[in-house]
Amino acid sequence: MNFDWTTFVLEIVNFLILVWILKRFLYQPVLGVIARRRADIDKSLSDALQIRNEANELKARNEQYLIEWEAKKETAQAQLNAELASIRESKLAELETRINEEAERRRVLTERNRHEFERLMEEKGIAQGAAFTNKLLMRLASTELESRLFIVLMEDLQGLREQDKHVIAIAAEEPGLQIKIQSTFPLDTSKRGELTRSLHQMTGKTLPIVFNTNPELISGFQIDIGAWILHANLRDELKSFGGVLRHAG
Amino acid sequence: MDIPTVVFYVGPFGITSIVVTTWGIMITLAICCWLGTRRLALVPGKLQTMLEGLVLAIEDNINAVIPDHTQQVLPFIATLWLYIVIANLTGLIPQLHSPTGSFSVTAGLALLVFLSVHWFGIRSGGVRNYLRHYLSPTPLLLPFHLISEVTRTIALAVRLFGNIMSLELVALLVLLVAGLLVPVPLLMLHVIEALVQAYIFGMLALIYVAGAMQSQQESKKGNDI
Known part of the structure; x- marks a missing residue:
């Protein structure tokens, strides 16, 4: 067991130097990187924890949002249903009103068509009646009927109202006026004289009188005194009868 | 075996092969x-993983004994372990001898361990508290503490010198007596012994240091009470 003081001292110095070397080049770097890794892991864990907490918070918020959204949806749906029901009711009411109006319009139109149809039928009937009467009267037209009508004419002239006589007197004032008398058949001299006298008496003047025949009158007379015309024939009577019937219809 | 060869001189000081091996x-x-x-x-890569595993294993061992001052004593204890292991295994290389x-x-x-025990003890609790632990539990035990x-x-x-020296000596004797390949199992035993002796030396140093530091803490607690 030899003991060497130089080796002893140098060994102590060497060991202390080795402690420094290993501390500088091994322990500190390795422990440092381990500490950094642990810090990183801790940070990652902390971040992960924070992310998980945030995720849970977001999840809770999302669930709450979904609940609120569901409630809003139900409220909006109920409101929509109510609005739809209201609109449907108003539309139904409006439609019903329109249907009633349309029904009324159709009823009025049907009524008018019916009246029109009735009027047309009446006019047709009147026209057929007039044509039939015209045809019948044309077959019945004769001097005898004309003589009877002459008598009626004379009665009518004598039975004129004072107002009509006044209108005839005014019409006879027209200068150069001729009284035109149309008849279906030629009048004999006595009837012409009787009629001339009666007209001169009525107008108060001896106006010239022109006699003509007009077969279209069917039977009877037409007297023109200026603007005043006296219809005493079957044609005009039939026209007047048809017009009265139309107005009455 | 016990007489190191002087390789060169620096003035009056002879630098032995042991010192050169240590360098x-x-x-x-x-x-x-x-x-x-x-x-x-x-x-980490493979090498870094290995280095980290080595340092963490040492740190865990120290932490198991003295958890409050691990970082403080780690450089000293870890260097003891690493140096002694490598120094012990150096003897397996032909033409080289284990410095240990x-x-x-x-x-x-051992002197460094002796000094470090007092150094860490005084740093931990101060000179007075450290010296006081020699008087506990009774001043009558002071001589025994000093002898210890x-x-x-x-x-x-x-212990370290005897084990390593005897291992090398036995291997040499077996080689001389039995032949070239017979000492190989003995060399395997050398590896195990090198590791065990390094662990024992470092662990004992750690326990001594921990004892010095924890005795200060116990003294502090006793004073506080």
Whole structure:
């Protein structure tokens, strides 16, 4: 067991130097990187924890949002249903009103068509009646009927109202006026004289009188005194009868 | 075996082969550590994983004994373990001898342990508290404490020196008597013994340091009470 003081001292110095070397080049770097890794892991864990907490918070918020959204949806749906029901009711009411109006319009139109149809039928009937009467009267037209009508004419002239006589007197004032008398058949001299006298008496003047025949009158007379015309024939009577019937219809 | 060869002289001081071997170990360790730790990354490679595993294993062992002062004593204890392991295994290399097979070396290491126990003890609780623990539980035990300090230091030095020296001596004797390949199993035993002795030396040093530091804490607690 030899003991060497130089080796002893140098060994102590060497060991202390080795402690420094290993501390500088091994322990500190390795422990440092381990500490950094642990810090990183801790940070990652902390971040992960924070992310998980945030995720849970977001999840809770999302669930709450979904609940609120569901409630809003139900409220909006109920409101929509109510609005739809209201609109449907108003539309139904409006439609019903329109249907009633349309029904009324159709009823009025049907009524008018019916009246029109009735009027047309009446006019047709009147026209057929007039044509039939015209045809019948044309077959019945004769001097005898004309003589009877002459008598009626004379009665009518004598039975004129004072107002009509006044209108005839005014019409006879027209200068150069001729009284035109149309008849279906030629009048004999006595009837012409009787009629001339009666007209001169009525107008108060001896106006010239022109006699003509007009077969279209069917039977009877037409007297023109200026603007005043006296219809005493079957044609005009039939026209007047048809017009009265139309107005009455 | 016990007489180291002087390689060269620096003035009156003869530099022995043991010191030169120690320098070689130091340079090798420094280069390896520098190469291994110059590109450390958060995602470790194989070499970095190995280095981290080594340092963490040492740290865990120290932490199991003295959890409050792990970082404080780690450089000293870890260097003891690493140096003694490598120094013990150096004897397996032909033409080289384990530095720990020299009593001068083991005595130096034991002296360092002896001094570090007081150094860490005083740093932990102050001079007065540290010296007071020699008087606890009763001043009558002071001589025994002092004897214990000396004897355990000597025991440290002699235990390591004796084991390593005897291993090399036995291997040499077997080689001389039996032949070339017969000492190979003995060399395997050398590896195990080198590891065990390094662990024992470092663990004892750790326990001594921890005892000194924790005795201060117990003294503090007793004073507080």
